[in-house]
Amino acid sequence: SAVISQKPSRDICQRGTSLTIQCQVDSQVTMMFWYRQQPGQSLTLIATANQGSEATYESGFVIDKFPISRPNLTFSTLTVSNMSPEDSSIYLCSAREVAEAFFGQGTRLTVV
Amino acid sequence: QKEVEQNSGPLSVPEGAIASLNCTYSDRVSQSFFWYRQYSGKSPELIMSIYSNGDKEDGRFTAQLNKASQYVSLLIRDSQPSDSATYLCAVNQAGTALIFGKGTTLSVSS
Numbered sequence: 001s002a003v004i005s006q007k008p009s010r011d012i013c014q015r016g017t018s019l020t021i022q023c024q025v026d027s028q029v030t031m032m033f034w035y036r037q038q039p040g041q042s043l044t045l046i047a048t049a050n051q052g053s054e055a056t057y058e059s060g061f062v063i064d065k066f067p068i069s070r071p072n073l074t075f076s077t078l079t080v081s082n083m084s085p086e087d088s089s090i091y092l093c094s095a096r097e098v099a100e101a102f103f104g105q106g107t108r109l110t111v112v
Numbered sequence: 113q114k115e116v117e118q119n120s121g122p123l124s125v126p127e128g129a130i131a132s133l134n135c136t137y138s139d140r141v142s143q144s145f146f147w148y149r150q151y152s153g154k155s156p157e158l159i160m161s162i163y164s165n166g167d168k169e170d171g172r173f174t175a176q177l178n179k180a181s182q183y184v185s186l187l188i189r190d191s192q193p194s195d196s197a198t199y200l201c202a203v204n205q206a207g208t209a210l211i212f213g214k215g216t217t218l219s220v221s222s
Binding site: 001031033041042043045048092094099100101102103104105106 | 144146154155156157158161163200202204206207208209210211212213214215
């Protein structure tokens with residue numbers, strides 16, 4: 001299975017600022033995704049990170065708030081922009097090999 | 113709207129018992145089905161995948177799929193306290209992201 005390194009693992013940020021989360025996979029993967037998991041909740045898909053093109057966002061998530069880059073088949077970033085306390089959550093990077101998907105260790109974000 | 117439904121629990125079983133976790137999904141064209149285990153404060157860990165009707169066994173875990181009923185289940189035999197976690201059911205079609213249920217919390221008492 002792919003090994004996914006995500007950083008930072010946690011951060012405390014001031015409202016109105018932005019944070020970029022990095023996701024590095026140890027092998028080339030066809031698909032990468034970003035999820036959000038709020039306390040006590042399941043995983044909500046934010047977007048599919050497309051290599052070399054704009055990400056595909058799910059309903060309720062927009063590019064201006066969550067810009068995503070994927071410059072190659074092993075790396076992606078998610079930026080949480082103009083943060084508010086409602087953005088406090090765990091953000092998870094996921095990569096798919098064929099059918100199975102694996103996760104990074106997550107980024108625990110607290111906005112104060 | 114594609115949905116994956118799970119009983120949130122908590123499901124409590126004694127050590128050594130069989131734990132049975134259930135999941136239903138709404139999208140009939142779903143092709144792949146997964147069970148993830150998530151310990152508190154950790155990211156989800158894949159424990160089982162199943163793609164065709166019937167049973168698939170891996171150690172103490174058995175996944176069961178019934179596409180006609182749009183139903184997936186996970187049986188954990190000889191449950192151990194270390195199995196206490198939240199179990200997430202996930203489904204998808206080829207080339208798409210996984211859609212997750214809300215998870216079932218399992219508590220195994222010693």
